[in-house]
Amino acid sequence: MEETQTESRISSLLLYGAWFVSLIAMLGSLYFSEIEGFIxxxxxxxxxxxxxxxxxxxxIATFKNDLQVPRYVLPLSLLGGSISVLHYLEQKVPGFGGIKPCVNGVPCSSEYINWxxxxxxxxxxxxxxxLITIAMLILALKKTDA
Structure with missing residues (x-):
């Protein structure tokens, strides 16, 4: 019984953690564009x-303690992560042109910050x-072990 409560707490923490990371990422992107003025x-x-x-x-998954959520989250987090890798390569690897060249607006190779x-x-x-992908993979693996 004690082990089940511990596993339930870990699952809840994984959900909360993934949600918190996504919230911070969203708020950070809005801060950069709406407050700092980065286009x-x-x-x-x-x-x-x-x-x-x-x-x-x-x-919603955190509120409902829905442990089925990795099947919905993983495709989005893997897709977004892949786009982030391509974008980072375009910024940091000289001569890397990306999938297609930017023709309008801000070039994808520009770096607003470089900490x-x-x-x-x-x-x-x-x-x-x-971080979101890791949390969802752990959650999915815990579910299959049960």
């Missing part, structure tokens, strides 16, 4: 499209997607 490039928009629904999905020489906005998004 999102096309790849930034795709990352937002992958992240913003996670706030709602994970929030410690490697932390950019796509890097921050990638960290958020990775």
């Amino acid at each position: 999102p490039c096309e790849l930034c928009w795709y990352q937002r499209i992958s992240m913003y629904p996670l706030v709602l999905i994970l929030g 410690m020489g490697f932390i950019t906005i796509p890097f921050l998004a990638l960290i958020a997607f990775v």
Whole structure:
């Protein structure tokens, strides 16, 4: 009985943690665009499209303690993470052209922030997607073990 309560607490913490990460990522992206005035490039928009629904999905799953949520979250977090990797490569690898060149607006290779020489906005998004993915994988693996 004690082990089941511990497992339930861990599952709840994973849900809360993933939801909190998605919320911070969403608020961070809104801070950069609405307060700092950084105009999102096309790849930034795709990352937002992958992240913003996670706030709602994970929030509801956390409230309902829905342990089935990894099947809905993992596709979005893996897609968003992949876009973040491509975006980061476009910023940091000289000559990497990405999937298609940006023709309008802000180029995807521009870096609004560059903390410690490697932390950019796509890097921050990638960290958020990775943390969410890890939490969902642990949750999914715990569910299959039960």
